Amino acid sequence: MNPIRSQFILNPDITHLNHGSFGACPIPIFNDYQKWQLELEKNTFNFFVKQGPVLLEKSRVALGNFIGCDKDDVVFTMNPSYALNIVIKDFGLKAGDEILATDIEYGAMDRTWNHYCKKAGAKYVRQHISLPVTSKEQIIEEFFQGLTSKTKAIFISHITSTTALRLPIEEICKRAQAEGLITIVDGAHVPGHIDLNLQELDADIYTGACHKWLLTPKGSSFLYVKKEFQPFDPLLISWGFESDMPSESQFIDHHQLQGTRDYSAFLTIPAALQFREDNNWNQVAADCRKLAQANYERFAEVTGGTILCPISDDFLGQMCSLSINCPDPVALQELLYNKYRIEIPVMPHDDKVFIRYSINGYHTQQDLDTLFEALEEIKATSNMLG
């Protein structure tokens, strides 16, 4: 068995190929999480009022060093949806404004933009990206076909959800900024998955989840906002709003104090970074990308589906998604789980269906073989795969 596997809490009876949705937390990081929860319960006042802000700052420093930003330009949020709701709700949308996005964004974010755009009389533009993508240039070209004189900002995933594509964000942000647009990047899948340096990327607003590929417990994500666009109204008004004791950063004051809440998951960032170092995670991640990519075409053959991009680190990380002909995605996902004990998402997106596998340090080729054999049998014995 893969020796890293024993460090993860995952149920050993399930072939878990869905790291992308909710991550998976290794035992040492989970122990750190519980240590903070215990500290909190032992001495609530001291923890919340005195120790808490200091510990949160330490965690922001550690995260900032990892993703290349100042500790006061990044706040913790429960998840990327929360982070982007802060931004979208208080974005100052006006009638006629347009937000340029792709048609392969995360559904919850589409809903959020649609809601606030509708309220303001603005327009959320889901620009079509042809699949399979063939080159970075094709993506960039198609994306900017949606640009008009009314476009105020772009919103785009760094790694997409259902299609698991790494988009050429660096080039897209540069071009958008040259057009005078605000750049908002949904990097939910990025921290701990592929390299991220916010200073180099220079996006104006960026969110990422730490509980996916950085391996923290659930409820640990962040919102980064460049100083000139801070502070944004908090989603929840608390003591940090019009604070009696303001810190140097109104952005931190607004979003860090959110009433009483358990922020232990935020405090595990240093332990998560230590875990990466202790286990040579850059190499682990590189091996995982290789394993994921080496199997990609094989799954197209067995499912009769289509791969979505050229097989290269330019377009893929540790997740691969296939477009499949599947009349009932819910039934296929349930069958894979109930009969074959394989956890893998089968997701409809507009008029297509995608099946996406994720590879992390706890996997071996055997896990993908298990999936392959299950799909082979399903294809031969049912009409679930077109």
Ligand SMILES: Cc1ncc(COP(=O)(O)O)c(C=O)c1O
């Ligand atoms: C691209 C993308 N954006 C945003 C999110 C939001 O995550 P959550 O629902 O946890 O806020 C996800 C979740 O998987 C995602 O894949």
